[in-house]
Structures are given as C-alpha cells and as structure tokens.
Amino acid sequence: xxxxxxxxxxxxxxxxxxxxxxxxxxxxxxxxxxxxxxxxxxxxxxxxxxxxxxxxxxxxxxxxxxxxxxxxxxxxxxxxxxxxxxxxxxxxxxxxxxxxxxxxxxxxxxxxxxxxxxxxxxxxxxxxxxxxxxxxxxxxxxxxxxxxxxxxxxxxxxxxxxxxxxxxxxxxxxxxxxxxxxxxxxxxxxxxxxxxxxxxxxxxxxxxxxxxxxxxxxxxxxxxxxxxxxxxxxxxxxxxxxxxxxxxxxxxxx
Amino acid sequence: xxxxxxxxxxxxxxxxxxxxxxxxxxxxxxxxxxxxxxxxxxxxxxxxxxxxxxxxxxxxxxxxxxxxxxxxxxxxxxxxxxxxxxxxxxxxxxxxxxxxxxxxxxxxxxxxxxxxxxxxxxxxxxxxxxxxxxxxxxxxxxxxxxxxxxxxxxxxxxxxxxxxxxxxxxxxxxxxxxxxxxxxxxxxxxxxxxxxxxxxxxxxxxxxxxxxxxxxxxxxxxxxxxxxxxxxxxxxxxxxxxxxxxxxxxxxxx
Numbered sequence: 001x002x003x004x005x006x007x008x009x010x011x012x013x014x015x016x017x018x019x020x021x022x023x024x025x026x027x028x029x030x031x032x033x034x035x036x037x038x039x040x041x042x043x044x045x046x047x048x049x050x051x052x053x054x055x056x057x058x059x060x061x062x063x064x065x066x067x068x069x070x071x072x073x074x075x076x077x078x079x080x081x082x083x084x085x086x087x088x089x090x091x092x093x094x095x096x097x098x099x100x101x102x103x104x105x106x107x108x109x110x111x112x113x114x115x116x117x118x119x120x121x122x123x124x125x126x127x128x129x130x131x132x133x134x135x136x137x138x139x140x141x142x143x144x145x146x147x148x149x150x151x152x153x154x155x156x157x158x159x160x161x162x163x164x165x166x167x168x169x170x171x172x173x174x175x176x177x178x179x180x181x182x183x184x185x186x187x188x189x190x191x192x193x194x195x196x197x198x199x200x201x202x203x204x205x206x207x208x209x210x211x212x213x214x215x216x217x218x219x220x221x222x223x224x225x226x227x228x229x230x231x232x233x234x235x236x237x238x239x240x241x242x243x244x245x246x247x248x249x250x251x252x253x254x
Numbered sequence: 255x256x257x258x259x260x261x262x263x264x265x266x267x268x269x270x271x272x273x274x275x276x277x278x279x280x281x282x283x284x285x286x287x288x289x290x291x292x293x294x295x296x297x298x299x300x301x302x303x304x305x306x307x308x309x310x311x312x313x314x315x316x317x318x319x320x321x322x323x324x325x326x327x328x329x330x331x332x333x334x335x336x337x338x339x340x341x342x343x344x345x346x347x348x349x350x351x352x353x354x355x356x357x358x359x360x361x362x363x364x365x366x367x368x369x370x371x372x373x374x375x376x377x378x379x380x381x382x383x384x385x386x387x388x389x390x391x392x393x394x395x396x397x398x399x400x401x402x403x404x405x406x407x408x409x410x411x412x413x414x415x416x417x418x419x420x421x422x423x424x425x426x427x428x429x430x431x432x433x434x435x436x437x438x439x440x441x442x443x444x445x446x447x448x449x450x451x452x453x454x455x456x457x458x459x460x461x462x463x464x465x466x467x468x469x470x471x472x473x474x475x476x477x478x479x480x481x482x483x484x485x486x487x488x489x490x491x492x493x494x495x496x497x498x499x500x501x502x503x504x505x506x507x508x
Contacts, residue, residue, distance in 0.1 A: 011377040057378070086380045123265040124311070124382065126340045180434075 001066045004076060005096040007243075011087040012057040013127040013236070019051045027052070027061075027088060034083035035065060049102045049109065049243040053195075055127070055235035059112075060091070060242040064102045108172070108244035111197045113185040114237045117178070129182060130237035136183065136208035138176075144207040145174040147217035148200065155224035157200055158193030159232070167193055167224075174200075186241075195232050203230030255320045258330060259350040261497075265341040266311040267381040267490070273305045281306070281315075281342060288337035289319060303356045303363065303497040307449075309381070309489035313366075314345070314496040318356040362426065362498035365451045367439040368491045369459075371432070383436060384491035390437065390462035392430075398461040399428040401471035402454065409478035411454055412447035413486070421447055421478075428454075440495075449486050457484030 008031075016024035020032070028046055035044040049062045071079070073093040080090045114129035116122060121131060151170040158167060173188035185204070187197050203220070206212040212230065220228055262285075270278035274286070282300055289298040303316045325333070327347040334344045368383035370376060375385060405424040412421060427442035439458070441451050457474070460466040466484065474482055 009377055011380070081375065086375065087377045089375045089377045091374075120345075121335065121340065121343045123263055123341045123343045126265070128378065 001068055001098070002070075003064055003066050003096045003098050003100055004073070005062065005064045005094045005100060005102065006076075006080070007091045008058065008061050008063060009089045009091055010058050010061065011127075012052060012055050014087050015054065017052060017054045017056070018048060018058075018061070027058075030085055030088055031063065034080055035067075037083055038079055039067070039069065047102050049106045050192075050240075052238075052240055053235050056238045056240070057128070057236075058240040060110075061240050062102045062106070062243040062245075064096055064100055102243070105245050106191075106243050107246055108188060108190050109192060109240065110173075110186065110188045110242040110244075111192065112239045112241045113187075113197060113201045113233065114239065115183040115185075117181055117183055127236050130234050132183075132205070134209050136205070137210060138208070140210070140214040141176065141204050141208045143214035144204055144212075144217050147215065148174060148221070152221045153224055154193055154196055154221070156220050156226055156229045157196050157203070158226065159195040159199075160226045162194045164193060169193065169196070197238060198233045198235065199226075199229050199231075201233040201237070205233070206230040255322055255352070256324075257318055257320050257350045257352050257354055258327070259316065259318045259348045259354060259356065260330075260334070261345045262312065262315050262317060263343045263345055264312050264315065265381075266306060266309050268341050269308065271306060271308045271310070272302060272312075272315070281312075284339055284342055285317065288334055289321075291337055292333055293321070293323065301356050303360045304446075304494075306492075306494055307489050310492045310494070311382070311490075312494040314364075315494050316356045316360070316497040316499075318350055318354060356497070359499050360445075360497050361500055362442060362444050363446060363494065364427075364440065364442045364496040364498070365446065366493045366495045367441075367451060367455045367487065368493065369437040369439075371435055371437055381490050384488050386437075386459070388463050390459070391464065392462070394464070394468040395430065395458050395462045397468035398458055398466075398471050401469065402428060402475070406475045407478055408447055408450055408475070410474050410480055410483045411450050411457070412480065413449040413453075414480045416448045418447060423447065423450070451492060452487045452489065453480075453483050453485075455487040455491070459487065460484040 010027050014025060015027050018027045020026050020028045031046045032044060044065050044067060046063050046065045052058055073095055077090055077093040115132045116125045116129040118131055119133045149171050151168060153168050155167045169189055169191050171189045173186060176183055176185045185201055207214050264281050269281050272281045274280050274282045285300045286298060298319050300317050300319045306312055327349055331344055331347040369386045370379045370383040372385055373387045403425050405422060407422050409421045423443055423445050425443045427440060430437055430439045439455055461468050
C-alpha cells in the first residue's frame with residue numbers, strides 16, 4: 001500500500017495542539033478529517049514526527065499515512081490543500097518507501113523560538129512571538145549555549161511530566177540572530193524532550209538578563225532537576241522548523 | 255471636561271468591524287467596556303476617525319473621549335492597555351483640546367494594503383495579507399495610479415451602498431513597494447469613501463494583470479459607475495495606517 005509523506009505548516013493558534021483529543025480541534029484531527037473525505041468515508045491514521053503543544057506552530061512538520069488511493073503526489077498536494085482549513089498548509093507531498101516512518105526515522109529536528117523585542121504589546125504578534133522587554137546580554141547567552149551543546153542528560157530541561165526514561169539527547173546547534181525587531185533562537189538536535197526547547201529558552205533568558213550565571217549550565221545539567229532550570233517560555237513563540245531524515249530513508253520508491 | 259485622544263492599533267481578525275453592533279464583538283465595544291470599568295460603571299462614548307470593516311486592521315486609528323477622571327495621559331496609557339484585550343493596543347494617549355474631534359478634525363488618512371506575493375497559501379498570513387499569485391506589471395499600475403491622483407468624484411470607486419452625497423475626494427499619494435515577499439500599496443488622501451481603498455486595489459490589480467488598460471482610469475472616474483470598476487479586494491489585507499490632523503488642532507491644552 002503506498003505510503004505518503006507530507007511536509008506541513010500550521011498556525012498553532014487555533015488548535016489544542018497537534019495530537020487528536022476528543023472534542024478538541026487538533027492538527028491531526030483536521031488532517032484525518034480531510035483524508036477521510038478523500039477516502040470516501042474510510043478513516044486514515046496519520047503519524048507525525050512528534051506532537052506540538054497548544055499554540056505551538058510548525059513551518060516544517062512531517063507526517064505520513066498509507067492509502068489505497070492511486071493518486072500522484074502533485075494531485076495529493078492540491079487535493080489536501082483544498083480540503084484543509086486555512087490554518088494548515090501542505091508544503092510538499094512525496095511518495096515514501098513503504099517502511100518510512102515520520103517519527104522513528106527522524107534523525108534530527110530544528111526548532112526556532114521568536115522573541116518580539118519590545119516594551120509594548122503588538123496585537124499582530126500576540127500569537128506568533130513572545131514579547132520580551134528586557135535587555136539581553138548576548139555574550140552571556142552565547143557562553144551558556146556552548147555549555148549546553150553536545151550530548152547530555154537533559155532531565156533538568158524537560159517537563160517533570162516527561163515519561164521517557166532516556167533523557168540523553170545531543171544538541172548540535174544553538175544560536176540566535178536578530179531580524180526585523182525579533183530575536184530568533186535556533187535549536188538543532190537529534191531529538192527533544194517534552195518542553196525542552198521552551199525550558200532552554202526560559203533558562204537562556206535568565207542568563208541574558210543576568211539572573212543566572214552563564215557558566216552554570218554544566219552544573220544545571222548535572223543536577224538532573226527540572227526545578228533548578230528556568231521558566232518554560234510561552235508556547236506561542238515556538239516553531240517546529242524542520243525535521244531531518246537520512247537521504248537513504250527518504251529515497252523514493254518508484 | 256478633559257478630552258482624551260488615543261492612537262490605537264488593532265488586529266481586525268477577531269472583530270465584526272470597528273463600530274458597535276448589538277451582540278457582536280467590535281473594537282468600539284471593547285474600548286467602551288474598558289473605559290466603563292475605569293469609570294466605575296458609567297458608560298463613556300468613544301468617537302473614532304472613521305469605521306473599519308470586519309477583518310480590517312489598524313496601525314494608527316485615532317479616537318477621542320471625554321472623562322471626568324483626573325488621570326495623567328501616561329497613566330491612561332497603562333490603565334487602558336491593562337484593561338483592553340490582546341488584539342487592541344493603545345499606542346499613545348494625549349490630552350486634547352476640549353473641541354478636538356477624531357473624525358471631523360481629520361485632514362487626511364493613510365491606508366496600506368498588503369499583498370502576499372505567493373503561489374501558495376501561508377497559514378501565518380491568512381488574516382493579514384491578500385495572497386496574490388499572478389505577475390503584476392508595475393509600470394502599468396504606476397500609470398493608472400497617476401490618473402487616479404488628485405481631486406475626482408470617486409463614485410466609481412465606492413460601494414453602491416454609500417450614502418454620502420459628496421463623493422469628491424483628493425488622492426494625494428498612491429505608490430507601492432515590495433518588502434519581504436509582500437507588495438504594499440500606500441494611499442494617502444484627504445478622505446476615503448466606503449470600500450474606496452479596496453476597490454482601488456482591486457482595480458489596480460486588474461490593470462497589473464493586463465485585464466484593464468492603464469490609461470482607462472480617467473474614463474472610469476468620469477463614468478461615475480461602481481459596476482465598471484474592479485472587484486473589492488478582501489478586507490484582511492487592509493490597514494488604516496495613520497490619521498492626519500493640523501498641528502493647530504492638536505496643540506494640547508495645559
């Protein structure tokens with residue numbers, strides 16, 4: 001049965017997160033509703049690279065699903081976008097290998113976090129960036145980022161609710177750049193724990209405002225205690241930017 | 255009784271337009287609700303430079319109201335912003351002359367219209383710019399704009415529902431610029447009729463795509479017939495950008 005891979009973008013504002021929940025509007029729910037329409041009422045289960053929380057956005061979420069419909073990727077693209085609501089957009093559609101898995105084959109992810117550098121609320125950014133009015137010491141944040149890079153147990157940087165036992169992850173890149181009044185953090189890693197990016201941002205902001213020492217990250221990691229890290233930054237500044245797969249995994253079956 | 259002038263910004267997405275309507279969420283309604291709270295339950299009527307339609311945004315709408323409260327402008331600013339919902343923001347507050355009127359004293363307005371130049375929907379821009387996928391001939395649009403500049407009867411460019419009898423207005427500037435994937439139209443004039451900017455945009459887009467001659471604007475104005483102009487462009491691309499007042503009118507009473 002053909003397996004289809006899609007890269008999708010969504011504005012997380014109107015969703016109770018990615019994952020299906022009874023009675024709630026979710027990204028997965030809307031995707032499965034559109035596919036069910038195309039499939040004449042037969043339900044199709046969609047798998048994603050991972051969940052996103054309520055209010056969190058995606059610029060490059062990856063999903064897959066199986067179908068018996070004999071439709072070319074280009075036509076899937078058009079059909080899905082015509083059936084999906086305005087706040088979800090399918091960026092690309094590919095025919096995948098039959099054993100491709102959006103989640104298990106992912107070898108890395110990139111997240112970005114947008115701060116609106118302003119003393120004032122901006123009604124147009126209220127759902128798309130975290131308004132932050134304090135001066136930030138970029139050197140201090142860069143120093144702290146360096147200590148966070150690499151392979152560590154990130155227990156201190158994940159929600160206490162995390163059920164995953166293995167909390168060792170590799171952070172490959174952390175940087176930030178200013179653009180049009182925003183400060184944008186980039187995080188690339190092999191995988192991220194629940195709330196990990198938002199806690200990393202919250203902690204780096206404490207470093208940037210001088211409330212936490214730039215060279216205290218290794219100790220914080222070693223402590224393996226969530227209560228010692230910074231606040232969880234708000235979800236509406238966060239974007240799942242890209243999901244990485246090995247070339248071989250992606251090679252399309254023809 | 256002190257008269258207060260405020261410049262405000264709002265995301266029009268969540269409003270049924272500016273003006274109060276029973277049972278609908280409107281900008282004026284939210285402003286008056288906030289003022290009523292400050293005024294311990296006594297209602298205060300707010301006057302604006304003009305209405306905006308459902309979905310239309312503002313970056314520099316001007317309003318005024320009278321108050322018996324003895325509060326400094328800086329404190330009004332903070333208090334109002336703390337009481338207003340996230341999609342309205344007060345940019346500035348001034349003590350006005352007692353006879354200042356946001357609407358009748360306005361000597362001009364600037365509107366901007368945002369086109370998202372893209373073949374694809376962008377979930378993040380769906381409420382903030384009109385997605386437009388066709389090539390536009392800028393020279394043709396510039397020629398047409400020149401014919402529209404100046405003082406004309408704009409009957410062809412206002413909604414047939416317009417009840418105003420005098421449809422003579424002066425367009426002082428029309429131009430457009432590209433920025434970050436958007437084409438932004440700027441319109442400055444002494445006043446604008448109902449739907450006038452959106453019909454101007456719709457007509458210029460027909461010129462830009464070659465469906466209407468660039469030198470046909472004077473004839474179109476002369477015909478004074480709305481049915482001969484272009485379509486009304488969608489409201490969600492439109493921003494009330496600035497309202498102009500004479501310096502003398504603005505001089506603050508101390």
